[in-house]
Every structure is written in C-alpha cells, then in structure tokens.
Amino acid sequence: MTARALLPALPAAMLLGGCAQLPSLQSVLHPAGPDAALITGMLWMLCAGSLALFVGVMALLALSLRRGRPVDARWWIAGGGIALPVAVLSALLLYSTWRSAQLSPQGSQDALHISVTARMWWWEVRYRDPASGRDILLANELHIPVGRRVYLGLGSADVIHSFWVPALGGKMDTIPGRINGLTLQADRPGVYRGQCAEYCGQQHAKMAMHVVAESQQDFDAWLARQAAPAAPIAPVAPNAPVAPDAASASAGNALLERGRAAFFAQRCNACHAIRGVTSPSDDAGDATLGPDLTHVGSRLYLAAGVLPNHSGAMAGWIAGVQAVKPGARMPSFERLDGATLSALAAYLEHLK
CATH class of the missing domain: 1.10.287 (Helix Hairpins)
Incomplete structure (x- = not known):
C-alpha cells in the first residue's frame, strides 16, 4: 500500500489526537504579561x-x-x-x-536572548547553550521561564513578516537584512499562540508560533535536553533472551532503523538537520532550508502550528504536505509505500 492510498484516512487520525494537546490562547483580551x-x-x-x-x-x-x-x-x-x-x-x-512610555524598553540587558528568524512559512528559533556556547536550533516553538524578561532578536530570511503573541506583548516586524528587538515576559505558566501579522504569501494564515511559559527549573531542564544531540536508536544485544518484551523492542528498533535509512534515502537531510545524525559533530547542521529536526518529536505542533504533534500526524504531514499546507516549500511524499512512510514517521517521532 502506498502513502497516497492512506491519505483519505489521515485527517481523521490527526483530529482524534488533537484532544490531548495543551490549550493555547491567542487573545489580546487575556493578557499574561x-x-x-x-x-x-x-x-x-x-x-x-x-x-x-x-x-x-x-x-x-x-x-x-x-x-x-x-x-x-x-x-x-x-x-x-x-x-x-x-x-x-x-x-x-x-x-x-x-x-x-510604561512599556518595557526594547533592550537586551538582564534578559534571556533568543534569536527568531521568520521564513516562508515557519519560524526558526535559536538559543545559546549556556554550558557549551553552541547554538540550539528548533522551529515554531519558544520556551521561556515565567517572570523573566526575554529579548527576541527578530530577523527574516526572505520577505517582511511580523511576530505577534497577543497574550504576551505587542507585535514587531521582521525585515530582511535587519534585526529588530522585542521584549516579552510571561507572568504565569501556559501555552500562548502567536501568529505572523504581516501578509507574507500563500500560507501566511498558517504561520503560527507557540510560546510555552514554564518555571525556571522546567525551562533549564528543557534547554538541557534540547542541547543534546538526537536520541540514538538503542541497540538490542544479539544474544538477548527471546522474551515478548525483547522481541517487541527488537521489532521497534528495526522499524526505527528503517525510518532512519529512509530519511537519508529520500534526501530529507538536504533540507533538514538532525544533530548527531546528519553531521559528525553536535553542532547545528548546515541543512537550513527546512526546520531542524533534532528533537521534533517533543514539539507540540507540526507545520508551524497546523497539526497537533501526535501519533499519526507525522505520517500525515510527510505524505500530504501540499494537501495540508499548499505552497509549502516541501513536496508531498505520497509516492512512499505505507511501510516506509510508517517507519520514517516513527523515526522522527522518537526524536524527543
């Protein structure tokens, strides 16, 4: 069975998993900063x-x-x-x-620095690892500590966009060749939805950003996990006892290995980096045409807020990119057979 044959059933599978996602607010009438x-x-x-x-x-x-x-x-x-x-x-x-005049000054002093680059039609987010000084790349999701000022350095890689999270502050344009600063602060934990507020092309309406405000302790733990390279596929000892659990683990690892091989066979690494997999070092990869996928399985949403990230959504996105988000700069992989699609989706989902 090919991925094309699975497409009609994918929307229902995506919607059913969305109930488990955290609620998010995108409203200027519910300020949280x-x-x-x-x-x-x-x-x-x-x-x-x-x-x-x-x-x-x-x-x-x-x-x-x-x-x-x-x-x-x-x-x-x-x-x-x-x-x-x-x-x-x-x-x-x-x-x-x-x-x-009482709004926070747009300065970076005594604030957490985060770089955000707007692209058609997603957001590249870049943190600095406090331990190693290396960059940590992710996409379409900001994590910030509650009660701490955050300074966003906003840029654009193509056209003018505008960053706006109504529950946390005002909006700021992102302009090619220029860095604009915006200060945010969350007073309480939660998930707050943002949106590109400047028309930027066909999928402008589907260019969302989610901000996760959490305690300083939770933020530090999250950042440490994001700084690590991709989770390896656990090997199974060749002489391990053939128990039900061992057999299940072996089958699961075989599926992940097939998905990893499919990632390279389909040339996904030409646009997407996975630290520790697509490059020999732990540095951010050079493939920056698409989002960094090192920890894609831990994100709340896929496709810049279009799909809740749950079991089945990854396969639906890979197979039906142009059906879900027409004009996105990624082709649909409906030509993949069902087994390969499932393996590739399983591999990406395990990257927590």
Whole structure:
C-alpha cells in the first residue's frame, strides 16, 4: 500500500489526537504579561473613547430632532465635527502616550536572548547553550521561564513578516537584512499562540508560533535536553533472551532503523538537520532550508502550528504536505509505500 492510498484516512487520525494537546490562547483580551496588560488597558480606553464620540454625535442628532427645526450647519461642524472629536482624541492621545512610555524598553540587558528568524512559512528559533556556547536550533516553538524578561532578536530570511503573541506583548516586524528587538515576559505558566501579522504569501494564515511559559527549573531542564544531540536508536544485544518484551523492542528498533535509512534515502537531510545524525559533530547542521529536526518529536505542533504533534500526524504531514499546507516549500511524499512512510514517521517521532 502506498502513502497516497492512506491519505483519505489521515485527517481523521490527526483530529482524534488533537484532544490531548495543551490549550493555547491567542487573545489580546487575556493578557499574561506586563506589556500585554498595558496594551489591553489601552485597547479598552480607545474603545471607550470611540463610544464617547458615537454617543456624543447621536446626542447632537437627537437634540436637533427634538427641536423640530433645522439646526444651523455651523453648530454641527463646530460641535460634532470639531469640539467633540478634538476633546476626546486629545484625551486619548495623552493617555496612550503616557501608557506607551510604561512599556518595557526594547533592550537586551538582564534578559534571556533568543534569536527568531521568520521564513516562508515557519519560524526558526535559536538559543545559546549556556554550558557549551553552541547554538540550539528548533522551529515554531519558544520556551521561556515565567517572570523573566526575554529579548527576541527578530530577523527574516526572505520577505517582511511580523511576530505577534497577543497574550504576551505587542507585535514587531521582521525585515530582511535587519534585526529588530522585542521584549516579552510571561507572568504565569501556559501555552500562548502567536501568529505572523504581516501578509507574507500563500500560507501566511498558517504561520503560527507557540510560546510555552514554564518555571525556571522546567525551562533549564528543557534547554538541557534540547542541547543534546538526537536520541540514538538503542541497540538490542544479539544474544538477548527471546522474551515478548525483547522481541517487541527488537521489532521497534528495526522499524526505527528503517525510518532512519529512509530519511537519508529520500534526501530529507538536504533540507533538514538532525544533530548527531546528519553531521559528525553536535553542532547545528548546515541543512537550513527546512526546520531542524533534532528533537521534533517533543514539539507540540507540526507545520508551524497546523497539526497537533501526535501519533499519526507525522505520517500525515510527510505524505500530504501540499494537501495540508499548499505552497509549502516541501513536496508531498505520497509516492512512499505505507511501510516506509510508517517507519520514517516513527523515526522522527522518537526524536524527543
């Protein structure tokens, strides 16, 4: 059976596994950081100002109708067109200027540094390993410690994008050839969804970013795991007893070995790096056309937030890239036979 024959059943399998994923918020009305709280306050004040303008103009209209005679146009111009807007808009300008000055300065001092590069249509994320100083690459997912300032160095590899996680702060454009800085801070643990906020092409709407806010201890443990090379396939001793568990482990390892061989046979390594597998060292690989896959099995989502990362989703994504995300810069591998597809997906899923 080929992967093409499995495609009709893949959407249902993807959806069924999504129930186990952590909930995420993408709402400016549910701030989880100090800057987001300030922006939400300004939003409500601007809404109140707009309402005041509307109510004022409607009051003038009602007043003119009650008198039963036309009102001099000069009063409408002076009252509804000049006096009321000037008063309300001036107050809003002073308020927004005052509150904007209270936003966190876009500086990197005393902050965790993370580099984010926008690409069509995914996000490359780069941390610095505090132990070795090497770069740690992943994609479409940020982990940050709760209560600590985070400075994002934002760039773009192709066109203008815009980074925006509404629950944590404002938005910032990513411009080719330039690095813009954005400061974020999460006040409570959670998973917060972000989105590219600048139209960047066919799959702009499917270019999400998830931010996982966790305790400092959990963040340090996660970063240490991400710094390690890819998990090796555990060997099975040739003289191991043929018990049910041993037989199962041997079959599982054989499946992973077949998936690893398929990764190279299909030239996945031309675009994707797996540290410790595609290069002899633990450094980030040179294959940067696609996301780094060293720990892809541990991510919450695939395809920049399109698919929850659960059993079955990996195979669905590999086989039906262009069906799930048309225009993505990766071909669909529906030509693979079912056994090879399952082995390749199993190998990638085991990279925790």
